[in-house]
Amino acid sequence: IGEIRRYLRDNNAIRVSRSLRDTAYRAICARELYLKQNQKEPSIEEIAAEIGIGKEDIVYALDAIQSPMSLYEPVYT
Amino acid sequence: MRWNTMTLEFESRPCNESFARVSAAAFLAQLNPTVEEVADVKTAISEAVTNAMIHGYRQEKGKIQMKCVLDLEEKVFQVTVKDTGVGIENVEKAMEPMFTTCPELERSGMGFSFMEAFMDELEVRSHPGWGTEVVMKRKIGVHPEM
């Protein structure tokens, strides 16, 4: 049932959870590339400059994928 | 439990604008909005917070309070942005499209018009010397999905 619900949801108007996942994915890729090229951790600002998304929004997106549960939890608890 | 509320208080500095917007968006996420709904709400909040900083406090020190309320049953998001800055002499006039007291700042005078356009309800309470309070509401999940 969870699968079906998720399927339906993903095919409706884009949910925030989905766009957050995209942002997080790009941030993770940018971080890995930076690590490979510079042998050190990039700062949030360097990632932000790379993918053209604000620092705060990147932080939010990375949090969202870390706790996927909170995004799928029903609202009425 | 039908309601959920939060209050955020922060300093009137440009660097705090995006953090305030993200905090509101993260709170609003509990209503499971679409990307567009969040973008609309963020734009409206941005205008209100920028007004508090530029007009309310004239870029001087001051505190801005943002209060968000979620109606979890009706799926309504309400946000109040409040400053204790200079206030507005004539609210009705200030809300007219294109009206601005800072043309030199390259402001468009469309801030209130944007808030009205992106939210379902907009209410402005202001008195000179007391400050300004902007209350906005937006129902989430009404627009039929593609």
Next chain:
Amino acid sequence: MRWNTMTLEFESRPCNESFARVSAAAFLAQLNPTVEEVADVKTAISEAVTNAMIHGYRQEKGKIQMKCVLDLEEKVFQVTVKDTGVGIENVEKAMEPMFTTCPELERSGMGFSFMEAFMDELEVRSHPGWGTEVVMKRKIGVHPEM
């Protein structure tokens, strides 16, 4: 301007934990941390907020206050998580690794140990009936190389 502060007040409900964590992390972003530094701070905040909800308010209604201060010159992040719940009888004992008053909740008793491990400083003030205040500090940008 050396300092920047914000205060967030929210209800003691599990669904607010992630939003509070995100707000703090978004504010911290101004110190330009690495992804890892953000993750460390978030873990510590998570533990403190969860403690307030589970132990402080015993899952009943209550307000949690989170205050964040940025030292923009020294690049230090300070966060205070405060509840006005039941409070702690013996703080020293509560902070011991593995100590827990709720073994049935499958809590590990490692919350305070995590806060200590992930932050540079941890201070706990608590009195029965008054509530609990957890103050944590973390310097950002000290471990630039892996």
